[in-house]
Amino acid sequence: MKEEYPFMDSGPQSPPGAFMGALVGDEVSNDRFELTCSMLSETWMLSNGLWHRMDRQNFLWFYVSRLLVQLVLIVSVCRLLHLLLRPLKQPRIICDIIAGLLLGPAVKIDTEELFDFFNGIKSEHGRSVHVTLAATGLIFNLFVAAVKMDPTMIWRSGKRPVAIGIVSLFFPLAMVILSSYVVMDQLISILKYKGRFYIFMAASVCTTAFPVLADILAELRLLNTELGRLALSSAMIQGVIGWFFVLVFTAVNQSQNGWLKGILALICYGVMLLFVAFVFRPYVRWIVRTTPADGRVSELHVFVIIMMVLGMAIATDAMGATIIDGPMILGLAIPDGPPLGAALVERLDLLATEVLLPLLFLYGGFIADVPAAASQGGLWMWLQFIMLVAYVSKVVGAMVPAVFYNIPVQKAFMLGLMMNFRGLMEMIIFLAFRNGMLLNRETYAMLIISTVGVTAVCAPVVAHFYKPHSGSNYPMARRTVQHRKSQTELRVLACFSDEAPLPAILDLLECCSSVHSRSSLCVYPLHLVELHGRAASTLISHRDSKGLIDTSQMDRIHNNFIAFEERKEGAATVIPFTSIAPRKSMHHDICSLALDKDATFIVIPYPRRDDTTNVDADVGIRAVVPLVLSQAPCSVGILIHNSSAPPVTSTPDQWQYLIAVFFWGGPDDREALSIASRMAQHPGVGVTVVRFTSMVNQSRDDEVVGELRAQNAGNNRVVINEVMANNVEETVSVIREVGNEYDLVVVGRQQGPTALLYDGLAEWNESPELGLVGDLLASQDFHSSFAILVVQQHAS
Known part of the structure; x- marks a missing residue:
């Protein structure tokens, strides 16, 4: 035993892999399982200290000690890789997966001391504690991802994303099935069930996961661009279809013990949906209505929701679905954004995503046998051929309907690359099929590397070549006040994030309006709201095509501009908008709206620094200004105002x-x-x-x-x-x-x-x-x- 595990030299030895085998589907004898269970005692959870006689060379034998070292190591390596690869526009999820692979069997250590240490880190002994925490982090990470989603995007999407989502899902699926039939003889040694293989390829390759896509677009600062919103809407359509497949898969999986079991599983799923719709949803909407004006959600409500997330994970696991289905459904039922959605994201995201979830990447690296995969050249070649067919057909499936709806070919190609972004959800599917013994460790490693490769290539290409405010649609004429004809209407895009600059903006608009001619000024007030507790950005128009104002989503700041329009009695037109986007990419909405509305002048506020200024509160809007200056399609005016300006009042007759x-x-x-x-x-x-x-x-x-x-x-x-x-x-x-x-x-x-x-x-x-x-x-x-x-x- 000592020779097999040189990092242990004393204490009882358990057969490593007993718990891991139970988790990934390996056969484990009852006597080995009982022996391992008997060792899960308090004695082997905590170390007696590094200087204790028994612990000097087997410090990593103890579960808690090993877990803490693993946690610090994987988080540090993930952060370091992201720091090194960020200049290459590599998404965070790719860095995390690579970090897990580097700490797995792919890396061999020759130094004896380091060998003992890293083998202690990778030991399967006590890995159940590691996997349990990783699963907990995954539950809350996907719950938070669901909270950030807005299901209403589905019926607000229009025809374009529906067509793109459906075609870019089923066309790759058909091509994968066809190509896998052609090369099935080459892959038969790594496949046990052909039918499940098709389901696996459909889930892992043909579907674009909304949470992964949203995170990568946010990192590339493309979340609120035209293609970014279109890709997210298309991914949401594919998500709806994916949920249907989840229901079918759950029923079929349970029906292996009889059709009655499958029907019972669907009934349980339906009861869960009814509970979410008629109990949980009214509860969270009541929380939103009763939350104080400061937006602070009660800690009791947050605690109750966390407990319900855990309970829903238990319920879906018991009914035959996965532990992530229930929490994601709960997350979708919670209104995104402030106050409740933002509060849950603020309290759960850091712990789940930055601390617990990296353990999942470490576990994924442990079971990925990269050296063995590299030695199987034939299998590697044919499997990568199928993956290449899937990725190329995914691009074609997105391009064809996009071009049909008059999107330029270059932008349609960028959209296809976006739909190929891969990451966490694909890794979860790979692990699920590894757990079901549909994949061996070598095949799992091949698929993980393929996932990393396609995203590592597509993300930098999109970041480099997709310029939202340039290209064939960019206006050739100079849009300036100097070159504008005096008889034409002056269109001004007025931006603001709070009420402080309103007096200065309204005075400026009053100066620009003529009292002798009607319709001399058209104002587009744009309320800039920082994205909190949401995954997708939103650009909301508060006036419809008939000119009617939709007051349901307007705020009191917009009402000042509506009052300005009424006061001008036809000399000015106001069309209010709201942009909900990350600060780092908010300039995309400003420039896109100015381009779309043929604005001549953009007014963006800039708080003056003084002793009463809240510097932290003004950092966001100050950071937007240079980006607008560099990409604006028209002239720009930076309006420096006093933060202590008086409230807006009506303009007197003798102004x-x-x-x-x-x-x-x-x-x-x-x-x-x-x-x-x-x-x-x-x-x-x-x-x-x-x-x-x-x-x-x-x-x-x-x-x-x-x-x-x-x-x-x-x-x-x-x-x-x-x-x-x-x-x-x-x-x-x-x-x-x-x-x-x-x-x-x-x-x-x-x-x-x-x-x-x-x-x-x-x-x-x-x-x-x-x-x-x-x-x-x-x-x-x-x-x-x-x-x-x-x-x-x-x-x-």
Whole structure:
């Protein structure tokens, strides 16, 4: 015994694999099982200490000690691999699976001490504790994944995702069955039941798992793109079909002991669904209704739901289904997002996903015999051929209906690659079939490596080549205020995440609206809501095609814009939207909506830093600004406002607003001057232009200033002052002379090449997205109460 297990030198020896054999389907004799059971006592759970005589060389013999070492080791390796492979756009799930393989039999250790240590880690002795915790982590991980899902996506999807989901499921299934018949003679040595093999291939290869797809798209920051939403909706359709197969498989599996057992299994499944629909669902909806305004869910409710998750896992296991079916159904019944969905994700996700679930990847690595799989070249080749057929047909099955619905071929190809994302759900299916003795360890290793390979290739390709706001559909004409005809409607996309910037935004919109012509301004208010407790992002339009407002999903912030529309009496149109998306990819919704609605100007708030500012709360919106600037399809205005602004009030009849414009020259300054020129048409707006002149002025700058003079001839509310500044000190002095009598200061983000600012201010620039002048005006050293609009002109 000592020679077989060199890391143990004392204490009773149990036959390793007794519990593992029971879990994975190996034959275990009764005497070995009883011997192993007799050893599960408190004596062998905890160590007496490293310096105890009996424990110096067999520290890993004890279950808890080994489990803790395994946990620390697998979590550390997973994190390290993700850190190393993240620049290559490799998803987290791929790094986790590879970490499990590296700690399994694939790695051989020559050093005796390390050999003893790693063999102690990999020992099958006491692995039941390891597997039990891994299963617990899996239960809560998939429950959380189900909580993040929105089942209403199914009937809100439309025809495109339904067609893509169905074709990309059944076409690969047909190709897999056909190809497996062709090469069946080559694979017969690793298959025991041909019929189950087809079910296995359908489940593992032909179905796109919604939780895996959502996680990978979120990592690639493509969750709220056009293709991202389409892929998620298609995966949800496939998930519905998958649940049907789960019911059939459960009934067939139980009917092996008689059809009555199969019927009883379906009846139990139906009773469980009725319980969820008529007991659990009303309970969680009552929790949502009674949750206080601060959104804090009672700990008692969270505890009750956790207990129900465990109870549902026991119930589904008892009725012949898997332990994950019940928890996932419960998760789907919980409303996603705040307050309840977000609370459950916040409390359970970290422990389940980051701590317990990695044990599943370690267990998967233990049973994957990679060296043995590599030695079987013929089997490896034919099995990979079938997998390749499945992956290629998956791409074709997604492309054909996508092209039919007028999606460009390149985007359709990217969609097909997204539908090939694989990970956790496929690994669970592989383990289930390994448990049912449909696969040996070599075949399991081949399939795991195939899963890792296809995702490792598809994810970086999609990340590199899919540019949501570029390509053939990108507008060729310059969408700027300067190049917009004065008679056409000005379309403004106004973004906000809370109520703080509303006074500044509404004042800006009032300036841009004309009181002499109707329909001169169209505003798209976009409420940016950070994604919490949801897997899929959502872009909600609150006005339908008939122009009617849907108030069911609107909030009081939108009501301020509706009141603005009513107050303008036809001079302005408001079409409100809400974007629920991760902060890191929220710019996709902003740019996509601006592109879709042919907006000319995007207004995005930027809180001014002062002693009363909550820096942590403003970090999210600040991070969005540079991404919008780099990808916007039109001009962008960064509206720097005071966080302590007063609440929104109705605009008085005698409304007055004073604006100052700093003009050096260049595209951004010309755009800023064009915006000010439009504002000057409002009878309540006064505009003062401070033009910094130099020895050399561009002719286009002179033309813009000349147009401003011509359009406002006789308008005493427009004043143009020319200032000669010979150095940086004089320029800064003029800027600092602007007083608090102004309500708004408009500047370009980048000044012309003749500006002297870059010689002395570039090294002091704390916020590059604001430019030199914008950063100077927004700094804490510049004491002011006016708002600041930093303008960037769109360049085609």
